[in-house]
Every structure is written in structure tokens, then in C-alpha cells.
Amino acid sequence: MSSWKLTLPCTRAEAEAIDANDEAVFEIDPSPVLLTSEVIADDPLAWQLEAYFESKPNSAALASVQALVPSSAGVKAVAEKIRDADWVTLSQAGIEPVHAGRFYVHTDTNKGKVPAGAKAFRIDAGLAFGTGTHETTSGCLLALDRLKAEGKRFENVVDIGTGTGLLAFAALHLWPRAYATASDIDARAVDVTAENAEINGIRLGGQQGELALAAAAGVEHPLLIGRAPYDLVIANILAGPLVELAPSIGAVLAEGGTLILAGLLKGQVNTVAQAYRRQGLRLVDRADRGDWPTLTLAKRVRYGTERVTRLSRGKGEAPGFGSW
Structure with a gap:
């Protein structure tokens, strides 16, 4: 050819x-x-x-x-x-495997020797962003790894701007009984994620341990809204969209929930963090890889009549948007 x-x-x-x-x-x-x-x-x-x-x-x-x-x-x-x-x-040919925390990310041509105890994902280079080689993606993998090491448990996860699906796959590996959702503004990236899910043995669907997919701008999609609130949100996109999406991301994040942000440069941290502080989130961790920080934030818990709740759901039923 x-x-x-x-x-x-x-x-x-x-x-x-x-x-x-x-x-x-x-x-x-x-x-x-x-x-x-x-x-x-x-x-x-x-x-x-x-x-x-x-x-x-x-x-x-x-x-x-x-x-x-x-x-x-x-x-x-x-x-x-x-x-x-x-x-x-x-x-x-020039792409090296990435070892980030307990994750090992490789392409079809460079698997090499998987480190002992590491979870390997095959993510081929292509149109979608998120092969693990960029500092923003590997930074998110390390943030997820740290949350697991700290004993955090999550039941409902969404990866906004998923690209290749890698971060959603990693979250499902760490919390295999979670409900998981991944979205991207470009439908082709969603197709790439579906292909990568098959390659890596990730089940697609809407039940626990499965990954639901949607092509959506931010969280403006019935699937994403219907499965909210999320106790873990991952958004590895650009600083501008992160600021613009702060109100809607803040709205779908559960009280006490965790938010991982990446795709911003060092000089953009204050602007992005301030946008999320206005939504009731506080910065709990920052880790820089080169010029690219990864931020971990937590949403405060409200008490009394202003507290937002969600409706209960039956056993085996996917999360619902409840009273949001």
C-alpha cells in the first residue's frame, strides 16, 4: 500500500x-x-x-x-x-510506551515488556487525542492512580472530552463496579473510543462495569444529564472550554465529588481554578508534568434546605439525574 x-x-x-x-x-x-x-x-x-x-x-x-x-x-x-x-x-514508530502509576499504555507496534503489576492498555496513534504520551493524559492517569492509593471509591464516573477513551478505561479498571460514561464533542472520537474499548476488553453499555458513550458538547446531552450526578468527573480538554464549562460541570458533580482537570498550561491555573471555586469547588491537589498541570478539586457539601439530593434508584438501575 x-x-x-x-x-x-x-x-x-x-x-x-x-x-x-x-x-x-x-x-x-x-x-x-x-x-x-x-x-x-x-x-x-x-x-x-x-x-x-x-x-x-x-x-x-x-x-x-x-x-x-x-x-x-x-x-x-x-x-x-x-x-x-x-x-x-x-x-x-517514534512513539514510546508510557508507564504512569499502575498503567502502561502502548500502541500495536511498541508494546515491549509490560512492567510487573501494571495494567496495559493498547491505544493506537490516530485522529483522537489521548494516547497517553502527552503530559496532560499521563498526568490524569497519575491522578487516578493517586486517588485509588488514597482509598477513594467512586460509583459514577464521567470522562468529558474522552478522545480515545483511555481515561475512562483506567477509571473502570480502578473501580470496576462503577457506572461509567465517556463523551466527546466529535463523533469520530466516540467511534475511536468504541474501537479501543473492543481492543482492550471494555464492555459497552449502561450497567455497572460498562461504559456508555455519547457525542456531546460538554455535558449537554440527555445521556450525560440523565446519569448525573457524578462522584468523579474527568475533563482533559483546553483551558478555554474548561472555564466555559465550569457551571455545567459543577452542576453535574455530586456534593463531595472529585473533579480532575487537565489540558491547561501553568499560566492558566489561576483562571481555571477560580472558575471552579465559583461553583463551590476547592483545589486539593496539583501535579505538574512539564508545562502541563493536572488539578484535582473537590465539591463542598451543603447542608440544610439548600442541599441538592437525587432520587433513590433500584438495584441494578443506572444512576438518575434525580432532583437536579
């Missing part, structure tokens, strides 16, 4: 922005698989972007990829034809 490869210079900041901004990638047609890597170790200005296409890209597709890395504006974007090549294998 023939494929096409476009290589462009970029900076580390541009490479990290690509990982965090999957919407721009989803709009490119034909869809590329993107790989960023260092050209010179520890030089933030010497990185490169490689884009792999399964079919020949037109000039519009090349221009769209180049727009992701503005520093390459002076370079002519030309796709190189690669003969008899496995384009997925090529695109994943």
Missing part, C-alpha cells in the same frame, strides 16, 4: 498545541495521522511534525497541516510518496 508523508519543522510549543487541539486536525481532509518529535534534544525550537496520509493529500490538506505549525511558513509543504509502506506503523 502506498501512503504519503509530509515533514515540517516546528517548535515544541507548536507540537504540544497540536496534541491539545484535536478539532483542527479533525477538519483536515484526507485525515492525517500526526507525529511530533525532537530533532535536537532539549532544544524547544528544533522539533518536527510528520503527517501521514492514507491517500494523496491535496494542496488544501497540506496547507491545513502547515497552519498547525506557523513557524514552518517559509517551508514549501510537499508530501512524499512512500511505496509499499504500512502508514500506521510508520506513524507510530
Whole structure:
């Protein structure tokens, strides 16, 4: 099979922005698989972007990829034809497995030796963000691992902006009897999550130990609202959407519930944290991986007539939105 490869210079900041901004990638047609890597170790200005296409890209597709890395504006974007090549294998060749806490994340081509006691997930590089290689995703894995080590128990979990489904899979591994939901604004990411669920033996459905899926902007979906309130919410997206979604995320988080936020930069922590303080949440932990912090927050418990409650449910019945 023939494929096409476009290589462009970029900076580390541009490479990290690509990982965090999957919407721009989803709009490119034909869809590329993107790989960023260092050209010179520890030089933030010497990185490169490689884009792999399964079919020949037109000039519009090349221009769209180049727009992701503005520093390459002076370079002519030309796709190189690669003969008899496995384009997925090529695109994943430079990706190393990630060992974060008790989790080990690998692709189809780089499994290597799974560390003793680690839970392995296969998440192939592709259109959806969240293979575990980016600091935001691995930071969330470590936050989940820490919560488990602290003895926390969760019964109703939602992963907003799931990308590949990895964080939802990890939560279900830690709390296998929980109800779990994963959503993404892009329907293709939901399809990717379903495919990855099958690969990793995750059952889809609405019962305990199963994962329910929805394509939704934030929490604006009947499934997400109907299964609220959640005692654990994970949102690994961008700082802007995190601030915008603070009221709705705060509303679906149960009193005393835990919220994990990622996708923001160090300079954006105060803005994001303040947005959630207004919703009655407090910051209980912060862990930085490079320039990318992961925040863990808790929602205060209200007492008296203002306290929000939910209706009881029968045995085996999925969580309901109750009196929200």
C-alpha cells in the first residue's frame, strides 16, 4: 500500500498545541495521522511534525497541516510518496510506551515488556487525542492512580472530552463496579473510543462495569444529564472550554465529588481554578508534568434546605439525574 508523508519543522510549543487541539486536525481532509518529535534534544525550537496520509493529500490538506505549525511558513509543504509502506506503523514508530502509576499504555507496534503489576492498555496513534504520551493524559492517569492509593471509591464516573477513551478505561479498571460514561464533542472520537474499548476488553453499555458513550458538547446531552450526578468527573480538554464549562460541570458533580482537570498550561491555573471555586469547588491537589498541570478539586457539601439530593434508584438501575 502506498501512503504519503509530509515533514515540517516546528517548535515544541507548536507540537504540544497540536496534541491539545484535536478539532483542527479533525477538519483536515484526507485525515492525517500526526507525529511530533525532537530533532535536537532539549532544544524547544528544533522539533518536527510528520503527517501521514492514507491517500494523496491535496494542496488544501497540506496547507491545513502547515497552519498547525506557523513557524514552518517559509517551508514549501510537499508530501512524499512512500511505496509499499504500512502508514500506521510508520506513524507510530517514534512513539514510546508510557508507564504512569499502575498503567502502561502502548500502541500495536511498541508494546515491549509490560512492567510487573501494571495494567496495559493498547491505544493506537490516530485522529483522537489521548494516547497517553502527552503530559496532560499521563498526568490524569497519575491522578487516578493517586486517588485509588488514597482509598477513594467512586460509583459514577464521567470522562468529558474522552478522545480515545483511555481515561475512562483506567477509571473502570480502578473501580470496576462503577457506572461509567465517556463523551466527546466529535463523533469520530466516540467511534475511536468504541474501537479501543473492543481492543482492550471494555464492555459497552449502561450497567455497572460498562461504559456508555455519547457525542456531546460538554455535558449537554440527555445521556450525560440523565446519569448525573457524578462522584468523579474527568475533563482533559483546553483551558478555554474548561472555564466555559465550569457551571455545567459543577452542576453535574455530586456534593463531595472529585473533579480532575487537565489540558491547561501553568499560566492558566489561576483562571481555571477560580472558575471552579465559583461553583463551590476547592483545589486539593496539583501535579505538574512539564508545562502541563493536572488539578484535582473537590465539591463542598451543603447542608440544610439548600442541599441538592437525587432520587433513590433500584438495584441494578443506572444512576438518575434525580432532583437536579
